[in-house]
Amino acid sequence: MSHHKLEVKDLHYNYPDGHEAVKGMSFCIHHGESVGIIGANGAGKSTLLMLLMGVLFPSEGEVSVGDVHVTKKTLPMIRQRLGMVFQDPDDQLFMNTVYDDVAFGPRNYKLDENEVEKRVLQALELVGILHLKDRAPFKLSGGEKRAAAIASVLSMQPDILVMDEPTAALDPKSRRRVMDLLGSFKHTKIVTSHDIDMIYGMCDRTIVIKKGEIAADGATSEILVNAELMEACGLEVPLALQNCPVCGTQK
Amino acid sequence: MSNIMDSLYNMRLLDDLARQDTVIHKLHPLVKLLATVSYLTVVVSFGRYDIGGILPLVIYPVMVFTLAELPVKPIVLRILLVSPFIIGIGILNPFFDKQIFVLGDREISRGWVTFLSILLKSGLTVTAALLLIATTGMDRLGSALRMLKIPRIFVLQLLLTYRYISVLMEEVARTLRAYSLRAPKQKGVHRSAWGSLAGQLLLRTFDRAQRIYEAMCLRGFAGEYNTGGFGKLRIGDWVYLAVWFLFFITVRFYNIPMLIGSLITGVIR
Numbered sequence: 361m362s363h364h365k366l367e368v369k370d371l372h373y374n375y376p377d378g379h380e381a382v383k384g385m386s387f388c389i390h391h392g393e394s395v396g397i398i399g400a401n402g403a404g405k406s407t408l409l410m411l412l413m414g415v416l417f418p419s420e421g422e423v424s425v426g427d428v429h430v431t432k433k434t435l436p437m438i439r440q441r442l443g444m445v446f447q448d449p450d451d452q453l454f455m456n457t458v459y460d461d462v463a464f465g466p467r468n469y470k471l472d473e474n475e476v477e478k479r480v481l482q483a484l485e486l487v488g489i490l491h492l493k494d495r496a497p498f499k500l501s502g503g504e505k506r507a508a509a510i511a512s513v514l515s516m517q518p519d520i521l522v523m524d525e526p527t528a529a530l531d532p533k534s535r536r537r538v539m540d541l542l543g544s545f546k547h548t549k550i551v552t553s554h555d556i557d558m559i560y561g562m563c564d565r566t567i568v569i570k571k572g573e574i575a576a577d578g579a580t581s582e583i584l585v586n587a588e589l590m591e592a593c594g595l596e597v598p599l600a601l602q603n604c605p606v607c608g609t610q611k
Numbered sequence: 612m613s614n615i616m617d618s619l620y621n622m623r624l625l626d627d628l629a630r631q632d633t634v635i636h637k638l639h640p641l642v643k644l645l646a647t648v649s650y651l652t653v654v655v656s657f658g659r660y661d662i663g664g665i666l667p668l669v670i671y672p673v674m675v676f677t678l679a680e681l682p683v684k685p686i687v688l689r690i691l692l693v694s695p696f697i698i699g700i701g702i703l704n705p706f707f708d709k710q711i712f713v714l715g716d717r718e719i720s721r722g723w724v725t726f727l728s729i730l731l732k733s734g735l736t737v738t739a740a741l742l743l744i745a746t747t748g749m750d751r752l753g754s755a756l757r758m759l760k761i762p763r764i765f766v767l768q769l770l771l772t773y774r775y776i777s778v779l780m781e782e783v784a785r786t787l788r789a790y791s792l793r794a795p796k797q798k799g800v801h802r803s804a805w806g807s808l809a810g811q812l813l814l815r816t817f818d819r820a821q822r823i824y825e826a827m828c829l830r831g832f833a834g835e836y837n838t839g840g841f842g843k844l845r846i847g848d849w850v851y852l853a854v855w856f857l858f859f860i861t862v863r864f865y866n867i868p869m870l871i872g873s874l875i876t877g878v879i880r
Contacts, residue, residue, distance in 0.1 A: 415825050436831065444829050450781075451822040454774055456626050456750055460838065467838070468831035494630060496623055498777070516830060 364391035364426065364519045364548055366412065366442075371421035373407055381407040383572040384421070389520075389548060389565075396559035396580060397552040399569035400594030405552040406447075408569070409524055412550070413444050425520070440469060443518030447525040449509035453497035458489065458508050461497055465516040483515040487541060503534030510541070520548040527555045560584050560598040568593050622777065624685055625741070629748030635679035640747045640755035642848040646855045647743040653859040654735050659725045660712075665732065667867045671855065672738045679746045686745065690737050694730075701729035749773050750838040763835055770836050775820060782815050 366389045373382040381404045389395050399405050410416040412423055414430045423430040425438050446452045455461040462483055466476045484490040487507040492500065497508055506526065513521065526542060527535045535558070542549065543562055553559055559566060559580065566583045568576040570593045576583050583589065587597050596602075603609065629636070635643070650671055657665050676683060705722035712721045744752065753770045757763060786808060790800060800808055824832075861867070 413829055415829070436833070439829050439831060444826075446822070446826055448822070451819070452826040454778070454823055454827075456748060457630070460750065464827070464832075464837075465830035468833065468835070470837075496626065498623070498781075512830065 365389065366520060366548070366550070367424045368412070369422050369424075371408075371411060371423065372419045373411055373416060374419045381572050382411065382418070385569075385572075385574050386421075387567060387574065387577055389550065391519075391548055392546065393565055394549045394563040395551070396563035396566045397550065397569060398554070398556065398559055398566060398593075398595060399575075403569040403594070404572040405569055406524060407572075409444070409522060409550075409552060412522060413442060414438055440516060441519045442522055443513035443516055443520070444522040445506075445509050445513050445524065445526060447528055449502075449505040450498075452509045452512060453505060456496060457494050458484070458497055458500070458511075459493040461508060462493075462512045462515045465512065469516070479515045479517065480511075483511040486514060487511045488537075501534075503530055503537065506530060506534070506538055507541070510538075518547065520550065521545065522550045523552070525553050525555075526551060527553065527558050556584060556595065557598045557600050560600060568595070570594070621685070622780075625745045626748055628681055628745040629751075631680065633679050633746075635675055635746045638746075638851055639842075639844050639848040640751040641758050642844065642852045643743055643747050644752065644755045644759070646852055647739050649856060649859055650739050651736050653863050654732055654739075656863065657728075657732070659728050660721065662724065662728050662731060663868045664862070664866050665728070665735070667862045668735060668859075670858075672735065672742060675742045675746065679742070681742070681745055686738070686741050689741055690734060693733070693737055697730060697733040701726040704729070750836075753836060754838045767834070767836050775816075778819055778823065779812075779816050782812055782819060786812055786815070 368388070369386050371382050371385045372380070374380050385408065397405055397408065407416065411418055412430075414423075414432075414435045417430075417432075425441055428434050428437065430438050453461050455464060459480055462480045463476050466479050471479070480493075481490065484493055487510050489504055489507045489511065492504060492508070497505060500508060510523075510526075521542075523542070527538055530538060535555075539558055539562055542551075549563070551559065551563060563580050565578065566576075566580040567574055568583060568589065575593050576586075576589055584598055585601060590597050650668070654665065654668055675681075676686075704726045705720050708720065708722035708725060710721040711718050712724055747755070749770060753766045756766045756769075787800070790804070790808065791797075794801070
């Protein structure tokens with residue numbers, strides 16, 4: 361299934377003020393993979409996501425989805441295949457009702473209204489908030505907003521799900537629910553987060569970014585336990601792998 | 612600050628009302644838009660001394676209120692919000708237009724009549740506009756405007772402005788909350804902070820608007836604000852439109868209160 365492949369080759373990006381946020385990144389993500397992208401604040405994670413989605417265009421190098429390069433011409437097609445869930449669901453939800461918000465994407469692709477309805481109901485049911493379809497998004501709780509934001513992307517039936525901090529600002533139960541939900545998807549997933557435990561539980565592969573470069577790329581089970589590497593990149597090993605703070609038992 | 616959040620909730624009240632399922636709500640948005648536009652045209656077409664002729668037009672908002680089962684109080688409160696502007700416009704009339712007008716055995720200044728006429732007309736037009744939004748919703752109204760071939764750039768401006776008001780208000784509420792927590796003894800914002808606060812607010816709103824726009828683009832937005840299609844006009848829609856058209860035309864060309872008055876006085880004689 362090469363058409364679900366996402367490939368980044370020698371990617372560079374400079375901000376207008378001259379700051380080089382991404383310096384020569386290359387990787388390839390295959391169909392069905394769950395990839396966590398981690399790094400300290402300012403490492404270049406969000407810039408990388410913006411480059412993948414074609415919100416920013418690289419100064420050098422290229423991003424391709426399947427065999428199609430991300431360019432201005434191919435954007436509509438690329439964005440139908442890559443769905444992005446924003447860090448702050450309030451940025452994503454702005455229509456009158458949850459239903460209209462989830463229908464926003466499919467309607468933009470001029471789908472028949474019956475098909476739109478089918479997709480919206482399907483997406484809402486999948487994330488478990490069908491009962492909220494007529495509510496105004498700004499009246500929802502944090503977890504419900506997150507679920508609505510995920511549904512608004514799922515309704516476009518993307519091949520690849522890109523998520524920026526999907527568990528940020530959620531209470532433990534909502535966080536667990538979102539993790540279970542994301543774990544149940546068969547999509548190719550790319551997740552950036554500071555929630556290392558979530559990455560540990562959800563992603564098979566992890567890419568560590570440090571100062572705009574890839575510091576490590578490999579199996580999550582190997583990378584996240586490497587305390588030296590994590591320390592050098594401004595990160596920590598997952599809490600689940602740290603020694604018990606009460607009895608001091610070593611993991 | 613809580614006032615701002617209250618206003619935000621209140622602002623969305625019209626959207627909430629628009630989601631009801633009454634006879635009026637079920638009508639095609641285009642029909643409601645055309646009926647409202649013709650109503651507004653007829654109301655403003657009356658001369659400034661012709662209060663009697665306008666009175667029957669009160670029936671339209673009363674009917675819509677009743678059939679759409681809308682709460683009167685919140686909508687009247689919104690009408691009162693604009694009343695200071697209207698009074699400001701009309702209050703000088705009694706001083707400038709001092710010609711005498713005879714009503715029965717009383718003499719009143721014509722200025723007062725024009726002032727009353729301005730109040731009545733503005734009250735009716737604002738009510739009609741609010742009723743249109745409360746029974747249709749801004750999104751569906753936007754689609755109706757597009758059906759009338761209004762250029763999409765104007766419709767988009769209207770809809771996005773309406774949406775971004777709440778974005779701006781949320782930012783204001785957050786900023787003021789942060790300010791008030793660090794300035795507990797102040798009432799409001801000190802003038803020394805006005806400039807930086809307004810500047811910050813503007814920049815943050817730009818940022819937020821940019822992110823919202825990006826989120827829209829990522830979901831295939833290409834300049835057209837799609838709010839779902841509507842079915843064709845049904846017989847009920849045509850009947851609704853025809854009845855109101857007929858009523859407005861009748862009211863415009865026949866002074867109904869006068870006719871009723873002369874009928875009654877004729878009978879008494």
